[in-house]
Amino acid sequence: MSVSITLTHVIAMAAPYGCAALGGVWSERSGVVNIALEGMLLVSAFASIAGQAATGSAWLGLAAGIGAAGAMGLMHAWLVERAGVADLLSGLGLNLFAMGMTRIGLSALYGSSSNSPSVAGFGLAIEPTVVLGIVAVVVTQWVLRKTVFGLHVRACGEAPNAARSCGVNVTRTRILAVTMGGAIVGIGGAALAFDLRQFQSGMTAGRGFVALALVVVSGWRPGRVAILALVFALLDWLQIAAQEKLGVFGFIVQTLPYVATLVGLAAVRPGRRSFAPKGLGQREDQTDPKLC
Amino acid sequence: MRALTASLVGLCAAWLAFNLVALAYGESPAHLLVILYRGTWGTWYGVGQVIYKATPLILAGLAVSFAMRAGLFNVGVEGQAALSGLGAAATASWLLSAAQNGSHKLHFIAQFAPARWVFILATALTIGCAWAAIPGLLKVRYGAHEVVSTIVMNRIADALMGFALASGLALRGTVRTADVGVHLPRFDALGLSVFRGSAANVALFIALVTVGVVAVVQRRTVVGRELPLVASGPRACVAAGVPIKRRLVQAMLVSGAIASLIPLGAVFGFKGYYELGLGAGAGFTGIAVAILGAGHPLGLVAAAVVLATLEQGGLALNGRVPMEVMDVLKAVVIIVVAWASGALKRTLGSVPPAVAA
Incomplete structure (x- = not known):
């Protein structure tokens, strides 16, 4: 196997992790905890395959994936900001909802409980989803750092009360940011589905949860998210490659990416520049984040 | 009271959603409800x-x-339970072989079932506690958020189980352990012959006793009383002289210990061995149970029964509507209950914690 093929492969594997984590950064930078990343990935993977299967166009499939995950983001943000549901609970509910709905969709559209029929995908030399993902990293970095909207998003995440007192509409800013994040997660879901050219029930296999960890390890920064996603994908790739050779001990190698994540989590000390947004999980009118 | 109202609102929403789904699949809601009832509470088998x-x-x-209660969100119950289940089953089958082999070192002790139970429970509890302690320690030592670390620990548990099963704990060519040799009697073996054929077993009483014990621990012990204080923030703890780090780790330890009891019913009461994926999902559904139960012992039991009814009902309805519809209903229940309890809190004003507890 040549190095360039391996590299392309690793980058393709990194896209779902990276995009999901990037969506998480958008959401958490605005102050909304988002454990629904897994559900968003799953729904967008399904929507993009269903989109291409229905219309015959991979581009429309991609759009459907982005739209579906964006809608999940909107729902999450609405539930948290307008209906006052605790963000962890809303995320939990949406994950369950995504799991159930994609299975129902599979059986309703394709009469199968495990997988969809194969689609053609883009069939291009370079996967547009990966390119879009890279663009999303750059754009996210730029918007959060250099634009007024990005400043508002960060303000809502750090100090919602202060933001409001300066005339920022916290609710609206958060809803926009989480929806935007959802759309980016959608790119990842589409990348995952088009990589396999079909949808399989539960195919995200915890990638959204890993992304959640990557958000924390990255210190909520888009650039590092991209790098970490690549590192994680590389470990994941090594793990798969090693498993064929190592037999039983392949299972131990399988834990490598996760142990690395744990070590990363432990290594990110609060303080320095890698702290969590201070208003994470905070409503406008309260000072402490509460679970229920 | 507020929790009860919120739960009722949640159930109403689930009922509405159920009707919508039934209509979407072209079935009559009333007819589906009859099937649901027959499959769950309508027959002794269903019960x-x-x-x-x-x-x-x-x-x-x-x-x-x-x-x-300590403000920790233990998403790792799933992994803690799975590892304990495997550990307990492996210990049990190992002791069984010791009991059957006269020359084995532990032969004498292993002959007695109660002695075997001690070993089995000790293994399960140790594994559950240890697996839960890691995220707890990572949190108090390094500030690693427990939601993320417990999720990661679940993934590591998955891989470890695969390793343990593949490297000798499983019977050759399968993903199940050998038979465990000791059993929790099923209800029909206790003389309740109406339950014949169903898997209901005395693990239920283990669960109920645990609920009672935990309720006492929460009300009557220092650790239990101080947990809500830990949840309310470090400043309150410093003011009250509560050792916050120790309490956080203790909360995780107890949580892991309870989690280690989860697989007992399936392993020792139903299957007689542990199999990869046996009882999977209980840990995640447990989050919903905890939320719906709002921390009250009776609330937890009621919530567990409601969700179990949905699960069993999903199986009964399968064929007419997909089983996964029940996942969606669960999601509706969780979100609506969370919304309703929040909305009620805002309109009725919050109750002082002492009264609410």
Whole structure:
């Protein structure tokens, strides 16, 4: 196997992790905890395959994936900001909802409980989803750092009360940011589905949860998210490659990416520049984040 | 009271959603409801199955709920339970072979079933506690958020189980352990012959006793009383002289210990061995149970029964509407209950914690 093929492969594997984590950064930078990343990935993977299967166009499939995950983001943000549901609970509910709905969709559209029929995908030399993902990293970095909207998003995440007192509409800013994040997660879901050219029930296999960890390890920064996603994908790739050779001990190698994540989590000390947004999980009118 | 109202609102929403789904699939809601009733509470077999499915959910809800009292969100119950289940089954089958082999060192002790139970429970509890302690320690030592670390620990548990099963704990060519040799009697073996055929077993009583014990621990012990203080923030703890780090780790330890009891019913009461994926999902549903139960012992049991009814009902309806519809209903229940309890809190004003507890 040549190095360039391996590299392309690793980058393709990194896209779902990276995009999901990037969506998480958008959401958490605005102050909304988002454990629904897994559900968003799953729904967008399904929507993009269903989109291409229905219309015959991979581009429309991609759009459907982005739209579906964006809608999940909107729902999450609405539930948290307008209906006052605790963000962890809303995320939990949406994950369950995504799991159930994609299975129902599979059986309703394709009469199968495990997988969809194969689609053609883009069939291009370079996967547009990966390119879009890279663009999303750059754009996210730029918007959060250099634009007024990005400043508002960060303000809502750090100090919602202060933001409001300066005339920022916290609710609206958060809803926009989480929806935007959802759309980016959608790119990842589409990348995952088009990589396999079909949808399989539960195919995200915890990638959204890993992304959640990557958000924390990255210190909520888009650039590092991209790098970490690549590192994680590389470990994941090594793990798969090693498993064929190592037999039983392949299972131990399988834990490598996760142990690395744990070590990363432990290594990110609060303080320095890698702290969590201070208003994470905070409503406008309260000072402490509460679970229920 | 507020929790009760919120739960009722949640159930109403689930009922509405159920009707919508039924209509979407071109079935009459009333007809589906009859099938649902027959498959769950309408027959003794159905009741037994609901009890069997509710047992792990009660424990899982309790495990999540205990950690939640300290403000910790233990998403790792799933992994803690799975590893303990495998450990308990492996210990049991190993002791069984020791009992059958006269020259084995532990032959004398292993002959006695109660002695074997001590070893089995000790193994399960140790594994559950250890697996829960890691995220707890990572949190107090390094500030690693427990939601993320417990999720990661679940993934590591998955891989470890694969390793353990593949490297000798499983029977050759399978993903199950050897037979465990000791059993929790099923209800029909206890003379309740109406439950014949259902998997309901005395693990239910283990679960209920645990709920009772935990309720006492929460009300009557220093650790239990101080947990809500830990949840309310470090400043309150410093003011009251509470050792916050120690309490956080203790909360995780107890949560893990409760989680380690989850697989008992399925392994020792139903299958007689541990199999990869046996009882999977209980840990996650336990989060829903904890939320719906709102930390009250009776609330937890009631919530577990409701969700178990949905699970069993999904099986009964399968064929007419997909089983996964029940996942969607669960999601509706969780979100609506969370919304309703928040909305009620805002309109009625919050109750002082002492009264609410």
